Amino acid sequence: MPGAPRVGLFATCLTDTFFPATARAVVRLLERLGCTVEFPMEQTCCGQMHYNTGYRDAARPLAADYARTFAGYDAVVAPSGSCGGMIREVHPELHGSAPAFTHTYELSEFLVDVLGVTDVGAYFPHRVTYHPTCHSLRMLGVGDKPLELLRAVRGIDLVALPEAESCCGFGGTFAVKNADTSTAMLGDKMRCVLDTGAEVLSAGDNSCLMHIGGGLSRLRTGVTTLHLAEILASTEEEPWAPTR
Amino acid sequence: MGTNPVTWLGTPAFPVAARAALGDTQLRRNLRKATHTIRDKRAKAVEELPDWQQLRLAGEAVKDEVLSNLDTYLERFEAAVTARGGVVHWARDAAEANEIVLRLTRAAGAEEVVKVKSMATAEIGLNEALEAGGVRAVETDLAELIVQLGHDRPSHILVPAIHRNRSEIREIFQREMAEAPASDEPRALAEAARRHLRAKFLSARVAVSGANFGVADTGSVVVVESEGNGRMCLTLPEVLITVMGIEKLVPSWRDLEVFLQLLPRSSTAERMNPYTSVWTGVTPGDGPQQFHLILLDNGRTDALADRAGRQALRCIRCSACLNVCPVYERTGGQAYGSVYPGPIGAILTPQLVNDMHDKQAASLPYASSLCGACFEVCPVRINIPEVLVHLRAKAVQAKGKRTPEAMAMAALGWVLADPKRYEAAQKAGSLARYLARGGRISALPWPGSKWTAARDVPAPPAESFRSWWRRTRG
Amino acid sequence: MADARSTVLGRIRSALADRPAPVTIPRDYHASRPLGDLLALAAERIADYRAEVHAVTADALTSTIAARLAARGARRVIGPVDLPPAWQVPGVDWLLDSPTLSIGELDGSDGVLTGSAVTIAETGTIVLDAGFAQGRRALTLLPDYHLCVVLASQVVGTVPEALARLDPLRPLTFISGPSATSDIELDRVEGVHGPRTLEVVLVTDA
Incomplete structure (x- = not known):
């Protein structure tokens, strides 16, 4: 371009x-x-x-x-x-x-x-795990691109999420129409997140993060959910600040 | 119009049935163990073939070719079977197919039939129909036997007793068999089944099977199995009755080279299943000397008439989609209320029932988070999420525009269709912040309460992105 | 009322009223592929199913048959009518399928010896087609022990190569290891209704 x-x-x-x-x-x-x-x-x-x-x-x-x-x-x-x-x-x-x-x-x-970049000049000195949401993975086929971007972030302690490719159970109205099944899937996803010891769970989709984050918040786990963009935007000069 | 036995009478809609299943911790453990074992094995078996994606594309195309010209291929197949000494019957629905089997069994003077595992005969409720007619049907596949002896229902396409672990199986066998198994080791349980069925195989006069494939050009029928119970049924009795869905054809013998690679690796995650039998009509001096083939519709032509839904008829019943499905893994198969559970069941069952006013059938397309894992593994590339969404649209249509959901969706659609209305609603929604506790909302009225039962809701922020953009950049 | 046949065919024709676009079947999957030493691969893949494989030269075939049957303690052994006389080693009571053996005789035997039609190296699959030295299907089903001779010239690499050699009008049985089941916790165990022991003599120069 x-x-x-x-x-x-x-x-x-x-x-x-x-x-x-x-x-x-x-x-x-x-x-x-x-x-x-x-x-x-x-x-x-x-x-x-x-x-x-x-x-x-x-x-x-x-x-x-x-x-x-x-x-x-x-x-x-x-x-x-x-x-x-x-x-x-x-x-x-x-x-x-x-x-x-x-x-x-x-x-x-x-x-x-x-843009052809993987190192976007980001700085994020936290322990992070990444959930590769289903539609990024299977509909768009983004593959490892988010992880390539995260690996290039300075200061990050990126830990692999067990059973990463399993659905978190959000699924839009599925979470309400089949709330019990959705909650069971969420429970397993949260257990995997907690097993990593990460402070931050990241993903490329706020819908899944709202679902997993809502569960993590309800259980008062102290794990924060953060969109990939916010980690990549964070720099040493202008670090990420959790303002909503 | 009778009800189609593909769904079990009295099963509640999926969310209700799922709730009961989710509460069964033993079931959850059994399912998790089995599905995770087979997932890893399948991935390895598939990785071995460098041309897997080409095979999937070929499999999809072969099946589409058959479906597009199904009338022609069925007539060709019928002629070939007949020319080789087989007798072909046609059945519009379950009741008609069951009647034919019963009539043929009686004509052979048999009071008992041995059965090869078959989804088609499970779909039509053949065992119950035979029993009502005074004929005992003996299931000979190990998992089907476990289900039959346990007076249970199947929960998986390939392994109907997947919900049972080894010690539960031992208990069933101890209760129902003359000779109890020596231990709960799978080997000992298999040995017990062998002893239990041996005499039945050796004395059976009539066998009933399904078919994995039929070859239109030659009239050949293919049964793919593991234990040898299939070979017993297909070889020893005098009379063989095969019930085959009309969609099971492939055009020519050569086409099987695709499916004999796709099916075992997707199904049991093996390079090849232990036994595959191929026969064409009657072979003098070898195997059954009377061969009857029943071509079954039972709702398939309704599915065929649906342009978006007909791809479900490509299914070769491998069950790979069940094994990777996160919903199936938690709820098991019985919650689907049909012999076809899991993702493929969620699109096949409602199409065979063909009545979206049936609440149970109409609930099945919603039994998915649309994660897409099923499509990724399907050996014939059935885009299950696409068909699920298509069937949801049919379910919505059947329910009409006056349901609370339809009215809410319409209102939301009206808001979203105009940026000004959208922004106004966004601002009004900021009131919700007052409901928040520590930045999170933990209780909402119904249907939001379904969400907040297990999850908090983020409170809307002080300023939407749009407002920020207008303030700083506008 | 119309009969079932014309009803079903009529339903199909009206279901296909949209006349779906003609399909071209892509055949760019591999009909064959380089698999290295086919005999070694066949032996390895058959053995993966926990079947014993004995690779021998033609001059050792008879002695291997004798040794395997003796090791197994097989005295009453079934064979097809056209079992080569050289394979009918002494010290064994041979029951050939002529006149036709009863189910009881097959079930009561110690084993069966046959040849085979085609073997697929990649999948470790032996195909019987009721042709030379194989007999009818029940012979290899009821005995608990199957000793099967595979000739090097019968071994192909892939499934497509095998199907090209086979005639579907003959009764075919594809055998991959001894009978097995995955029905308990989706874990494979060998030994259900079919022969629980499969042994293969692979003749490397025939």
């Missing part, structure tokens, strides 16, 4: 509303790496919850809105594997193909594949 790429940030409705620090971290990180970041105010939601629960008709106009809102960007970055997957894999089926869909990247994909 010649010159500074013009990047549209798709914050996702969940992050916009509940986890603004993640979206601010994406802005800080991408600008540090030389991108021009814009946040078009017309954006709302990718429609994943409607679509996955069986309300396809309600998701269709949201795909159209997305295609229109992000038509003019070199790339769109979303700090979410599942929303990224919804846009790239499902929106074309709902709306027909559009450049905005194919140009949408999950954050780690954008950094590694488009």
